[in-house]
Amino acid sequence: MNQGTNMxxxxxxxxxxxxxxxxxxxxxxxxxxxxxxxxxxEKAELFLVKLALLNANALGDAxxxxxxxxxxxxxx
Amino acid sequence: MHTPSRTPRHSIYxxxxxxxxxxxxxxxxxxxxxxxRAAVVIVGAGPVGLTTALELARYGVRSVLLExxxxxxxxxxxxxxxxxxxxxxxxxxxxxxxxENGLPWRFGNSFFRGQRVxxxxxxxxxxxxxxxxxxxxxxxxxxxxxxxxxxxxxxxVRWGNKLTAVRxxxxxAQIEVDTPEGPYRLDTHWLVAADGARxxxxxxxxxxxxxxxxxxxFVIADIRIDLPFPTERRAxxxxxxxxxxxxxxxxxxxxxxxxxxxxxxxxxxxxxxRPASLKARIDxxxxxxxxxxxxxxxxxxxxxxxxxxxxxxxxxGRVMFVGDAAHLLPIFGVRGANTGFQDAQALxxxxxxxxxxxxxxxxxxxxxxxxxxxxxxxxxxxxxxxRFMAPPSRGFRLLRDAVLSLSLSEPFVGPLYHWRxxxxxxxTQSPLNSAGDDNALFKQGPGHGAPPQNIRLGPDDFLLDHVxxxxxxxxxxxxxxLPSALVREVSRARQRGVPLAVTAVxxxxxxxxxxxxxxxxxxxxxxxxxxxxxxxxxxxxxxxxPDQHICARWVTLDATRLRAxxxxxxxxxxxxxxxxxx
Numbered sequence: 189m190n191q192g193t194n195m196x197x198x199x200x201x202x203x204x205x206x207x208x209x210x211x212x213x214x215x216x217x218x219x220x221x222x223x224x225x226x227x228x229x230e231k232a233e234l235f236l237v238k239l240a241l242l243n244a245n246a247l248g249d250a251x252x253x254x255x256x257x258x259x260x261x262x263x264x
Numbered sequence: 265m266h267t268p269s270r271t272p273r274h275s276i277y278x279x280x281x282x283x284x285x286x287x288x289x290x291x292x293x294x295x296x297x298x299x300x301r302a303a304v305v306i307v308g309a310g311p312v313g314l315t316t317a318l319e320l321a322r323y324g325v326r327s328v329l330l331e332x333x334x335x336x337x338x339x340x341x342x343x344x345x346x347x348x349x350x351x352x353x354x355x356x357x358x359x360x361x362x363x364e365n366g367l368p369w370r371f372g373n374s375f376f377r378g379q380r381v382x383x384x385x386x387x388x389x390x391x392x393x394x395x396x397x398x399x400x401x402x403x404x405x406x407x408x409x410x411x412x413x414x415x416x417x418x419x420x421v422r423w424g425n426k427l428t429a430v431r432x433x434x435x436x437a438q439i440e441v442d443t444p445e446g447p448y449r450l451d452t453h454w455l456v457a458a459d460g461a462r463x464x465x466x467x468x469x470x471x472x473x474x475x476x477x478x479x480x481x482f483v484i485a486d487i488r489i490d491l492p493f494p495t496e497r498r499a500x501x502x503x504x505x506x507x508x509x510x511x512x513x514x515x516x517x518x519x520x521x522x523x524x525x526x527x528x529x530x531x532x533x534x535x536x537x538r539p540a541s542l543k544a545r546i547d548x549x550x551x552x553x554x555x556x557x558x559x560x561x562x563x564x565x566x567x568x569x570x571x572x573x574x575x576x577x578x579x580x581g582r583v584m585f586v587g588d589a590a591h592l593l594p595i596f597g598v599r600g601a602n603t604g605f606q607d608a609q610a611l612x613x614x615x616x617x618x619x620x621x622x623x624x625x626x627x628x629x630x631x632x633x634x635x636x637x638x639x640x641x642x643x644x645x646x647x648x649x650x651r652f653m654a655p656p657s658r659g660f661r662l663l664r665d666a667v668l669s670l671s672l673s674e675p676f677v678g679p680l681y682h683w684r685x686x687x688x689x690x691x692t693q694s695p696l697n698s699a700g701d702d703n704a705l706f707k708q709g710p711g712h713g714a715p716p717q718n719i720r721l722g723p724d725d726f727l728l729d730h731v732x733x734x735x736x737x738x739x740x741x742x743x744x745x746l747p748s749a750l751v752r753e754v755s756r757a758r759q760r761g762v763p764l765a766v767t768a769v770x771x772x773x774x775x776x777x778x779x780x781x782x783x784x785x786x787x788x789x790x791x792x793x794x795x796x797x798x799x800x801x802x803x804x805x806x807x808x809x810p811d812q813h814i815c816a817r818w819v820t821l822d823a824t825r826l827r828a829x830x831x832x833x834x835x836x837x838x839x840x841x842x843x844x845x846x
Contacts (some may be wrong), residue, residue: 237666245676 265428266442276404276488277518280335284423288448302328303619305432305439305452306467307427310337311402312587312604314409314456318356319612321418321761322733323810325619327451329419330441332426334627336410336570339564339588340401340486342601345518348688348715350394351812355732358408359394365404367517368395372497374671374681382681384497391392391719391725391796397575397598397685398438399516400493420672430455430468430583437582454615455583458608463589469580472594473573475643481569481653483536488519489560496706499653499681501668508661510716511597513549514665520563523549526654533567533685570594570650576605578632584612591638591639592667594646596653602686603642607635613733613810617834627836630695634713638689645684652680687735688715692812695836698807698816698829709806710814716806719793721786727793728812736765736808739782741819742774746781753823757830763810764830809833 208216216236220239227235272280291300305606306313317327345353346361354357370386388394413419428447434582437455441448445698457465466473509526517524523546535541542565550556576592578584587604588635611631617623655661665679691697691713703840705714719727732737737754739746746766767781769786771794779785780833785793788794797806797817805821806814807829816829 214347234665234669236663238670241663241666241670241677242674245674 265444265446266332266424266428267444268332268424268426270334273335273338274564275339275403275594276561277520278401278804279589280403280782282334282677283423285334285442285444287445289445299323300448300765301451302326303452304454304615305437305450306456306458306788307439308460308587309406309410309413309421309423309587310458310609311342311405311409311601312461313354313456314406314413315352315458315605315608316456316586316612317419318409318416319412319609319733320616322356323613323620324418325616325617327417327420327456327821328452329372329413329421330425330427331421331423334423336406337402339566340403340516340520340522341355341483341834342405342598343399343514343522344598345400345405345441345601345688346598346602347392347394347396347600348686349605350398351715351728352609353405354393354728355609355812356409357412357616358405360402361408362398362405363516364398364685367398367495367515368398369495369497369515371494372398372499374499374501376501378673379672382678384682386685389718391726391792393501393718393720393728399514401518401520402601406661420642425816427459427464430465432581432583435582440611453582454619456611456615457583457589457603458587459589461588461592465583465587466575466585466589471575474576475573476571476697478570478646478650478656479664480523480650480656481533481536481567483527483542483545483567485523485525485542485565486520486563487523487546487560488552488563489521489555489558490523491515491555492559494828500549500552502665503549503552505545505552508665513553517563519530520791524642525549527567531799536567537565540843543836545687551674554739568595572643572646572650577634578611578635579628582627584611584615584631590635591640591643593642594650596649597646597685599642599646599686603639606638606688609811610635614836618759622763623834623836627834630836633696634689634691636694637691641689642686649682649684671788676755688823690714694813694815694817696809696833698825698832700825701816702819703817706798706820709817711817712814714814716790716808716812717796719796721793722789727786730767730786731765731808732810732812734810735833736766737764737766737826738769738797738806738808739766739779740769740788740794740797740804741802742771743802744775744780746779747823749823750821750826751781753826755829762830762834784819809832 224232270282272282300791306317306325306327306329309329317329320327327385344813350359353362354441372384372387373380374382413421424444426442431438436451439450441450457463459465495515500511502508503511505524514522526727538739552556571592572594575585575587578590586607614627614631649659652664655664667680670677694713697712754766765783767784767786768782769788770779772787772789803820805818809815815833
């Protein structure tokens with residue numbers, strides 16, 4: 189019971205804390221899609237890993253990055 | 265019949281001397297070869313075996329040193345020695361020769377797409393005598409150590425003697441040794457396995473190494489070439505001529521450069537070492553760094569793989585393992601020989617105390633726990649640099665490539681190139697550390713289990729020139745004499761065979777230039793010795809083990825606590841107390 193509460197707490201902090209307004213999220217959505225296309229199939233992965241490292245550095249919190257990694261791995 | 269080669273090894277810069285084999289018939293006839301017996305036998309006259317023998321001799325312990333070959337190391341092999349290694353080599357008397365002939369350095373550079381993306385600086389403290397790193401080919405180091413061993417009457421070097429079997433019985437190790445005139449048997453109380461990465465003793469005892477072998481394999485090539493680069497480490501990532509792989513370059517003395525390059529995954533070592541293959545790749549590397557067409561000459565080449573393995577225990581009855589025989593460590597970060605010297609030093613003083621009857625054999629267990637702990641720590645650190653240099657999976661490769669790419673414009677990833685060089689292990693949890701001292705009260709200075717901070721006392725005069733090879737008590741005082749209770753405690757310890765010297769450290773305006781009761785007095789001319797050691801008042805003290813690591817320190821020392829610390833450090837049970845020695 190407690191564990192479940194903690195997990196959802198982590199999920200919330202990890203995946204949804206911070207409030208990017210919907211307009212911002214939509215802009216990121218389009219820009220990221222276009223950038224993946226520009227990188228091309230050979231380099232898309234490399235591009236995404238670079239982006240993840242840049243975002244991790246900007247976030248400055250390895251625990252939150254780890255929560256993001258777990259969230260992104262879910263339901264693949 | 266063991267027939268080691270009598271042909272000098274090939275080298276374009278090193279003049280190999282072939283030594284005469286030691287033959288059992290050379291023994292005086294009244295000593296039958298079958299009855300040969302030695303207190304300590306060391307197998308392997310590489311840098312680690314030689315250092316062990318020289319260290320043992322400092323405590324008056326005789327050893328027989330068996331070497332299967334008749335000459336020193338083939339090729340340059342270990343070429344980078346750390347400051348701590350130099351401090352250990354100073355203890356056995358060869359650091360001056362290494363300094364005179366080696367190339368000191370302290371910068372490491374990482375290059376990607378022609379750009380220097382990271383520069384690492386090794387710290388050079390004014391209190392340090394030695395540079396962070398010094399480059400010298402292993403043949404020279406072995407030559408200097410061997411010269412010291414041959415000059416030492418307590419060390420009997422037996423060239424051309426190969427161990428073929430070992431068994432332990434009745435508190436002895438019995439070994440079979442083959443020579444150019446046939447085999448003989450040698451019995452010993454203690455056998456030190458310094459017989460290298462392919463240790464015959466380890467194999468004979470069926471001991472297994474634990475840990476990881478990585479996919480990455482590297483060619484090492486030594487060439488003579490004139491390149492205008494300073495003595496610094498140069499690492500090239502993902503070069504055009506060897507995509508996805510890594511190339512390292514180091515300057516060596518005598519106009520030699522070491523080039524290491526990673527092999528594509530499916531290429532055999534045999535193919536990689538073909539002259540045409542070596543030439544094409546070295547030429548490509550030289551072209552990439554802007555020196556294509558510069559004439560060069562090959563000296564030596566070899567292939568190695570990155571492994572991070574250790575035995576789980578280094579003491580097995582009467583047999584003790586040191587150096588590569590005990591562990592195989594990735595050479596990125598110069599962890600092989602540099603770890604081995606610390607093994608040799610850590611083992612020798614304990615074994616000497618045991619042989620000399622000043623400590624129980626249980627003290628040797630702490631050699632194993634301290635050094636296996638050090639190896640495991642090194643393996644964890646080495647794993648990080650190995651995963652960066654030779655990524656073991658698709659995920660690690662992607663991350664490494666992302667860092668390379670980012671590093672061209674984003675300096676925050678630079679430290680990921682850091683090479684995590686070998687550093688001395690701090691035996692924080694050692695059972696030899698004193699439980700009842702004031703370690704936790706100090707705000708400065710080396711703590712429990714740490715190697716000492718060197719101190720510059722004057723021109724060409726450093727603290728570590730004056731300590732080692734015995735327990736050293738550093739006693740900080742302004743007084744003219746040591747307290748009489750301490751003097752009595754020191755002589756008690758000496759009477760039970762513990763080698764111990766007292767060094768008084770006194771300010772320039774102290775009561776005496778030579779403090780009575782101390783074996784030597786060092787003047788702390790500007791007070792920075794006391795400051796760096798966190799000493800705020802007279803009566804503070806540090807106890808250094810014979811390998812110079814700190815095992816106790818006190819804000820105010822008294823005789824009872826000195827006795828407890830010496831007991832803890834010589835019994836190795838973690839229970840040393842003043843009462844036990846009563």
